[in-house]
Amino acid sequence: MYLPKASIEAISGAIDNLHAGPGDVVLVLVGEENRPDLEGLVSALSRKKVSFLGGVFPGVIHGSRHHAEGAVLARLPAVGPPLVIQGLDRESITLPVFSEALTANSRSRYTAIILADGLAANIAAFLAELFGVLGNTVNYLGGGAGLSTLRQQPCVFTSAGVFQNAAVAAFIPLESALGVRHGWRRLVGPIVATKTHKNIVAELNWKRAFDVYREIVQRDSGTNLTKQNFAAVASAYPFGIVKEGTEDVVRDPIAVNDAGDLVCVGEVPENTVLNILKGKSEWLIAAAGQAASDCLAVQGRAVRQSLIVDCVSRSLFLQKGFDKELETVTGMIRSLGAGLTAEGVLSIGEISSSGQGFLEFFNKTIVVGILYDA
């Protein structure tokens, strides 16, 4: 359900219409523009005695359209109330106790919907911890919340409150088909991130990271890379972390700090072997189509919900082409059943387990998830 105006009253009223029961959770995805006061929203929704989790994103997707304003609501069945995991900016992350039902049966696979503060420094570590506990007993689907200005502020919420440097999660007792693709291709590599700290890359190939990066980008783009135009230029030249059997895991350099370090969305472990990637609209749109295609194996299943987590940087990169990407994806999803509308968010980083593999935090990637009854 898409609400063009994401007022508290509108969201509150819409939730009433969803008729969520005690075993349900309502996913509340809010676009950053004209967003409601989150505390007020939480307070209003809490009075309804409905489980909910949500976040503020650069945009929301409904069908083949994306909107910076408005909200997308989805009612889903849930195992227990949503969880809040705080401290994603810390070295050590304490996970809550998960329901034993999640790992009791190998036959029934649950899907974890995870919304995290996309600008938290330790998202990847959090996901690794989470995978270290649950492994691939569940499928993971989610994305990084936050504002497109990349100014961090409280952006995820449940009835417990609004949080920054935190993640909220709900376990949905539905199977899921996941497609994770980005379409970026290797331009230069390998390059070693010889000195990093969390999402900060200080050195590449034992040299100042910005110098190395700038030299490569300037050579390819012909544009003089400066701190001022970094975001615009670098959005076309992300890093790729080598991952066997799949596309590289993308890390998006979004800024240069005063020290000349590159600031990424998501951690880059020290000594990570990187490639500098380059994208073209057609590659990215094709990849998005492939992601949707990866989910078509569920044809014939009772599909309950389709969710798209598409990186906001892709929309910036693709510009008008982004609509084509969404149309491509939604068109394929529609083929799974009449009336099935793709909904989702423009995210700051994407969360998925690459099918049934290792759980990762991606950038500049589209994750398509189809939730269906087992």
Add this chain to the structure above:
Amino acid sequence: MPDHDSKKIVSDISVLYELSLAAGQSLDLKVNCEHFLRTLMSRKNLEAASVWIWSGRLAGSDVAGQAGSGAGQSLVLVYGTPQFRVRETELPDTHPLWARLAAAGAYSLAHTQDGFTDIVTEKQIERGAFAVFPLGELGVLKLYSMTRHEPFPEEEINQLKNVVSKFTLSLEGCLAHEELRRDMAARRQAEEALRQSEEKYRSVVERATDGIVVLQDGKVAYANTSLARLAGRPVAEIIGKPFEQFIHPPELPKVRESYRLRMAGQAVPAVYETVLVAPDGKLLYAELNAGIIPYEGKPADLVFIRDISDRKTSDLERTRLAMAVVQTADAVIITDTAGTIQYVNPAFERITGYSRAEVIGKNPRLLKSGKQDPALYQNMWAALAQGEVWRGRFQDRRKDGSPFTCDAIITPTRDENGHVVNYVSVQRDVTRELQMEEQYLQAQKMESIGRLAGGIAHDFNNIMTAILGFGSMVLDQLGENHPLQHAVEQIVSAGERATNLTRQLLTFSRRQMTEVRILDLNAVVTEMYQLLRRALGEDVELITLLEENPASIKADAGLLQQVIMNLAINARDAMPRGGQLTIQTSRVILDERFCRPRVNVQPGDYVLLSVRDTGCGMTKEVLDHAFEPFFTTKPKGKGTGLGLATVYGIVRQCGGHIELESEPGSGTEVKVWLPRVPTPEEAVPVELEERPERGRETILVVEDEEIVRDLTVRLLKSLGYKVLEASNGKEALGLVEQYKSPIHLVLTDVVMPQMSGPELAERLQKIRPSARLLYTSGFTESAVFERGVTPGKVRLIQKPYSREILAQRVRETLDEG
């Protein structure tokens, strides 16, 4: 030429490079595993991984947990991810996972191959592929991919072998580090435990109230503050000094020897007491508890010193109190509040004759004589019930039935809450004191009476000397048939009776002149037998039972005869219808026990004279007054009341003791104890020789009483002597100087004004050394002795004297060689 995909090679190299750098990122085993395996799983898109280490390499490790505690080697899971997959945590060394690895080295199995399920140690794995690598000698690395349907390619296995070997080395480092950390932690823990232990013991030692000192090489190596307090000087002044500084010098040899023997390894008592001395000289009693300990690498003597001065004082006090209670002459009885005896002391046993065992648990009423007024007990209990101290006198009875009197103080004793819990009765046996007091009062009374009688008798004697003297002279002059002869004879007779009476009074008061000789009492009785026989009359049977051995005593024979005669006469009078009189002599020894309750009786050898009759006996009242002068039970005119009084006086004069035992109707026994003396061969009564009474020698009579002097001069002249007379000593000396002829005898009064008889005698001795000396005196013998007359050296005539006695004594004196 084989396919050469340079991009793939670069990609593989990139991944291997990254993996090789991911190994050993931490010295913590789990963190190291996490870093390496997270990178490995991410880059290889693996779903699970686990690290197993042989239990032997994990001994003592934190990660070992309870695993690996079995007897054999086992593989212990030290890291497994994801956690929900973990099923087995320990595998035996026979497990196929290891068996296959031991046989073939690193391998991979897909679910399509045999043996796949054998090596599944995780939950919910039915498909996919495992890759298993040896971790050198450490254990096994197990990787799992769910998405693979074929085994890991050999190429990939070989690539990973190199990385895994690096990872193995890093694990070795982790284990070594952990072991080192463990060792260091253990050492720190041990050091901390030691520090805490030392701190604890130091605290204990420093806070101990006992003095604690460590002696090494004879010097103080350590001392706590309590010791410093005991020693009265700061610790700093004690350390390094010889331990002798604390010891009271007289105790030093004992303490030194104990220390020497202990340090030499010999068995000596660990605990002993000694005396310490503070710098100010103050002594304190201490209990030492010493033992050998190692101290700073050398044996030392650890000594605990406890100040037991208070305890010692308390013990001494308690001991003193206990000894006082035990040794006191007073009986101590402790009862409970019901009066049940809980304790009696030895004095109680001695006084009452009851043993402690006989009275514990009994009531003190067992001592009751029945003669006590019940009101006394009522008053006593009333006082005690009010918690008051009660004082009183009990008339009690000993175990043998004999009565005794005791003065008692009964004190309630209270517990700390003020409740009366006991009564303590202190009882003094005053039986003897009462007897002594009675005897003393009796003796005092007798002495007073004697003194009075003696005083009267002196003046009376002078008068009677004149009456008898001149009476005798008148009779001589009158001749027979003179009409006044009878009257004068009556005067002389009455005078003699009066003289006799006076003599008895003096005898009673022991102031008569005596001639003490060593006598055999048996001989005296034997000599008197016929006389007694006649005096007793025919109705009284006289029995004598005499001691076989000589019964030698020192006495005046005449007085002794008087004693026997008086007692015999009293016995006769007590047996008007006849009876039996037994006179018995025996040699006895009077011991302390006999003498203690008797005044003026000393232990020693005695001769016992017993005069026992079968007469009417005496009542107690009579017995109480029997020795008093002029006390008589005889009809008026039948007795003078001086018989027993005279006997008493004579016995006492002889240093003896007399007692009466009599009960009405049971006769009377008079017991006379006289000090026995060694028996000389001639110890027999001296018979008086007949001597010529007349003479012609010159005699100087010195007498201040004119009537006596006149009588004496007349008597001596009537006896043929030439007589010179003087009224005092000065006159006598003048006469002697003027008189040039010999003066053979000086007869002088002892007590005279201006110059006494002995003083005169002394002067005359210088002028007329040949003159003999004869004293006369109406005073008692003691009074004479007090005036310088040495007993036994000179002769003395007791006034009043008869013409016969004067003639006899003068002649004896003149005739003495």
